[in-house]
Amino acid sequence: MNIRLRVPDTIAWRIALTVGAAILSVLVFSALFDRFAGPSAAERARLDRADDAIRMIEVAAPGNRQQLADTIMIADKVVWYQAGTSIAQQLATAELHAPSRETMSWFQDNGHERRSLIFTSADQLSKAIDFDRVTHPDAYFMAVQLHDSSWVLFIANRRPWGNLLPARLTTTLASVASLILAASMLATYFLARPIRQFAEELRQIGGDPRAGPVREAGPKELRAAIKAFNALQAQLRKFVDDRTLMLAAISHDLRTPLTKIRLRGEFIEDEEQRLRLFRDVDDLQAMADSALSFFRDDYKDEESTVFDFAGLLRTIADDYSDQGAAVRYAGPDRFALSGRPFSLRRACMNLVDNAVKWGGSADLELTSTPTEVALTISDRGPGIPSEALEKVFNPFFRVEQSRNRSTGGMGLGLTSALAVIRAHAGDIALSNRQGGGLTVCVTLPVVSKIVESCHTSKT
Known part of the structure; x- marks a missing residue:
């Protein structure tokens, strides 16, 4: 019988797997870093042999130490410097970076770590050392101090694990931080992607109850x-x-x-x-x-298309002007917008009709930003009481309480206009003008702008 382990696709499990993947990645990276950045097995053996050589040189008589150092084949060259010599004093007073703790732990004197240095041919201290610079252009030096203050110097080609401690620490921290950041960004991207898709589909629906169902996906x-x-x-x-x-x-x-x-x-x-x-x-x-x-909601049966919104507004202004109403348009000559042109025309005409009816005139101004377009319709009528600025969008609500259609209207003009604008993911805001009148601001998102516009005024 085949037993299959199935992990539940939940947000909790996704977060747990994200954290686990990040930790596992760091552990794997640390293991690889120790493997390739630290001493290898062969190099550890050399360090053990170097420690044995240091102990042998230390117990030997001072007159025999250099002769014994010449017989050591651990490095390309091994040199012993007696205490008090110029190089021994420079090594004792050198303020160089110490080797890693892993390297220092190899060299001990009665359980205490010896003073040791690691430097390269690029350091100033190497200029006082006699070695073949042609054979070793990138020489690697490891100096260990004996208990009598003399020094044993190993000269070899630079090893990858011989990085100085601050450089190695910086590299390690930067690599681990980059790995954690990359793993977290990748995991959170896949974690948040279904939520973003859900939000995008909701935005496209725009509150239309007739729209199809949202696709079920994600945790x-x-x-x-x-x-x-x-x-x-x-x-x-x-x-x-x-x-x-x-x-x-x-x-x-x-x-x-x-x-x-x-x-x-x-x-x-x-x-x-x-x-x-x-x-x-x-x-x-x-x-x-x-x-x-x-x-x-007949406007929702109309297909969306790209049309000239500025031309639509100019046509409305011209139609009202032909009927003797003072309707003026100011804005770009052309502005391409994606939407339902006949529905937007009906909504804008409702707003302009209210301005003409109550204010005697209407000023239309079209402005745009990279993300939205704003249409402002202003009049010099009596305005709307502040307590009724939001109520006027309710169906059948009328500021003028008479039941006469010629004065109070049906109470559906602003409601219908708001429904059309919000179906385009926009909004309408009303505000009273200083000195009398009403300002209607219609904002719509710029979905597609394909025609460059230049601002001109038409009187």
């Missing part, structure tokens, strides 16, 4: 969250569909009694009362049609 906890979100989205989609179907049925059923009321109104002899009745019937029909159009 167990994230998949559970995505599954719950998809279930909630499905419920919202069903609710919206049921609501739209109900409103469509109500709107359709209202047509018959409204038509009957209009026909019966024809028999009213009082013409003034008949006209009032017809006007009320028209209002009821317009209210039903407007509500149905709003709740259907």
Whole structure:
């Protein structure tokens, strides 16, 4: 029977595996560093032989020490310097970096570590030493002090493990830190990637309840969250569909009694009362049609494309100017934007229509940054009370409380405009102008800007 160990794909396990991988990488690197940066087995044997040679030289008579050193074949050359000589004094007073603890532990005198030095031909101390510089252009020196203050000097080619202690320590720390940083960045990237993908898909959905479900991927906890979100989205989609179907049925059923009321109104002899009745019937029909159009979210059925947003705004300003309204546009001649042009046109026209209705004029200004585009619509009307700046976006809310459509409207213009703008991942902010009037700021993300723009003003 085959037994397969399956690790659960959870965030906790991913973090544990990340930490474990980082620790394991450091341990492997340390082992490799000790293997290749530290003394090898052969070099350790040479160090043992060097320690034996030092002990033999130390017990020998001073007159025989150099002769004994010449017979040692551990290094290319072994030299003994008597205490008090110039080189012995320079070695005793030299302020050079000591060798590694691993190297120093080889040379001991009655359990105490001997004073030892490691230096190269590049150090100033090497200039006082007589050796073949042609044979050893990169000579490696290891000096060990005996108990009578004399010195034994080993001369050989530089070894890889002979780095000075600070250089070796710096290299080790820098390598370990780089390895941990690389392993952590790589692990956290793969750990956070499904979360980033989830956030990106949510941003693309933009709160559209009709959008398809989000793909379930990533750790167990994230998949559970995505599954719950998809279930909630499905419920919202069903609710919206049921609501739209109900409103469509109500709107359709209202047509018959409204038509009957209009026909019966024809028999009213009082013409003034008949006209009032017809006007009320028209209002009821317009209210039903407007509500149905709003709740259907028709703008979401339009395909997204790249269009000239600046040209759209200029067209709106020209249309209102042709009707005698003072609507002015200032901004770039061209600005390419990715979105639903007809929906954005309807939303902008709702905002401009409010400005013209309440302020008598509208000033449109388009500005952009590398990440977003801002449309400002300003008027000189009475403005909106500060407590109602947020309420005006609620469906059927009207600052003007009369039920007359010619003065108060339906209360759906700003609501519809906000829905369109937010469907494009943008937002609308209202603020009262100093000296009277209202400023509407519409911000949209720049998804695609393919036409260079130059700022000009049109009056």
